Amino acid sequence: MSSPTLSVVVPCYNEAENIGPMVARLEASLQGIAWEAIFVDDNSPDGSWRIARQIADGDPRIRCIRRVGRRGLASACVEGMLSSSAEYVAVIDGDLQHDESLLPRMLETLRRGEADIAVGSRHVGGGAATEGFSALRSRISDGGKALAQIILPVPVADPMSGFFMLRRDLIEDMAPRLTNRGFKILLDILLSARRKLRVVELPYVFRPRLAGESKLDATVLIEFLTLLLDKATGGFLPLRFLSFALVGGIGLVVHLAVLSQALHVLPFAGAQWLASFVAMTVNFWLNNRITFSDARLRRKALWRGLLLFYVVCGIGVAANVGVASLLLRDELANWGVAGAAGALLTLVWNYAVSATLVWRAR
Ligand code: GDD
Numbered sequence: 001m002s003s004p005t006l007s008v009v010v011p012c013y014n015e016a017e018n019i020g021p022m023v024a025r026l027e028a029s030l031q032g033i034a035w036e037a038i039f040v041d042d043n044s045p046d047g048s049w050r051i052a053r054q055i056a057d058g059d060p061r062i063r064c065i066r067r068v069g070r071r072g073l074a075s076a077c078v079e080g081m082l083s084s085s086a087e088y089v090a091v092i093d094g095d096l097q098h099d100e101s102l103l104p105r106m107l108e109t110l111r112r113g114e115a116d117i118a119v120g121s122r123h124v125g126g127g128a129a130t131e132g133f134s135a136l137r138s139r140i141s142d143g144g145k146a147l148a149q150i151i152l153p154v155p156v157a158d159p160m161s162g163f164f165m166l167r168r169d170l171i172e173d174m175a176p177r178l179t180n181r182g183f184k185i186l187l188d189i190l191l192s193a194r195r196k197l198r199v200v201e202l203p204y205v206f207r208p209r210l211a212g213e214s215k216l217d218a219t220v221l222i223e224f225l226t227l228l229l230d231k232a233t234g235g236f237l238p239l240r241f242l243s244f245a246l247v248g249g250i251g252l253v254v255h256l257a258v259l260s261q262a263l264h265v266l267p268f269a270g271a272q273w274l275a276s277f278v279a280m281t282v283n284f285w286l287n288n289r290i291t292f293s294d295a296r297l298r299r300k301a302l303w304r305g306l307l308l309f310y311v312v313c314g315i316g317v318a319a320n321v322g323v324a325s326l327l328l329r330d331e332l333a334n335w336g337v338a339g340a341a342g343a344l345l346t347l348v349w350n351y352a353v354s355a356t357l358v359w360r361a362r
């Protein structure tokens with residue numbers, strides 16, 4: 001037996017009910033094509049991988065990669081693609097929201113050499129997102145799209161799509177350069193290729209989800225901005241640091257928002273304390289979810305980490321004020337430069353200590 005022509009990589013997390021129907025749909029759509037499906041499950045609590053294994057038991061076209069102790073859509077997709085020996089690889093969501101009947105046309109497009117990558121698109125003629133994407137989510141998505149266009153080497157109407165196909169040798173070639181974080185695998189691919197990829201977008205209608213629930217939330221936005229920053233700066237700063245800095249920026253906004261409200265009822269010092277605590281708590285939560293998601297703290301360790309984080313940030317603020325005052329006193333800088341230097345010092349300090357003491361990240 002030789003390797004199949006097409007590997008369809010299906011990332012899944014808690015999609016137990018969708019796996020059987022997914023296989024049936026692939027089977028129906030891919031008549032006449034030598035295909036295999038690779039389910040990549042991050043050890044879902046609902047046992048999605050078990051269902052995939054059961055099906056694989058009676059069908060050699062079905063494979064399952066069970067990843068333990070790791071989470072992440074992008075890295076799941078990449079590992080799935082890299083486990084393939086087929087000439088072409090595709091990625092499609094495991095929750096039936098993408099239209100699998102598009103796969104043969106994607107393959108045709110690539111085979112005819114019309115594109116390096118075929119993308120299922122909700123935003124070209126005939127495509128659509130039917131589901132009640134919440135107003136906020138739509139706005140975030142539109143904002144993200146606009147941002148992405150600025151740094152993308154080629155125009156793509158739906159750069160957030162998680163539904164696409166390309167030659168495997170292309171992904172093998174760029175794999176070491178991929179960021180591998182977050183949700184935006186297509187964006188990562190387009191930004192990590194050494195040349196402008198020729199993209200063809202095929203319209204499809206994004207279906208409503210029938211079973212299970214979406215794993216995307218607001219934290220995706222920060223991951224997304226981190227990815228853009230990383231690519232825009234050519235990988236100059238560590239990803240983790242960028243993410244930490246972005247979270248810090250959000251903390252600043254939270255701080256000012258709380259402060260402005262609290263001033264109505266509290267004296268300045270009290271309001272400033274309250275705002276600091278709220279901002280630090282939000283920062284801790286976001287960093288735990290995103291920046292240090294691979295070393296995420298839970299239960300008892302979570303509370304210990306939060307207390308430690310307060311202490312670390314407290315010292316950071318003291319150092320900030322100290323350095324800025326010194327610079328001012330010795331007339332080494334005006335207040336703007338002194339303030340910025342202090343803030344930068346705090347950021348670096350908070351990051352260094354958080355990464356080593358609070359989260360013990362590798
Ligand atoms: N292995 C693995 N690990 N799979 C995951 C993980 C993870 O950490 N998180 C999500 N998935 C799987 C889900 O089970 C699903 O099959 C697919 O990835 C997409 O996740 P959803 O949670 O259903 O995402 P969505 O429907 O909200 O997002 C859709 O729109 C995005 C653009 O806005 C998807 O099509 C995304 O691919 C797309 O980027």
Ligand code: MN
Nearest residue numbers: 093095097214
């Ligand atoms: Mn979905």
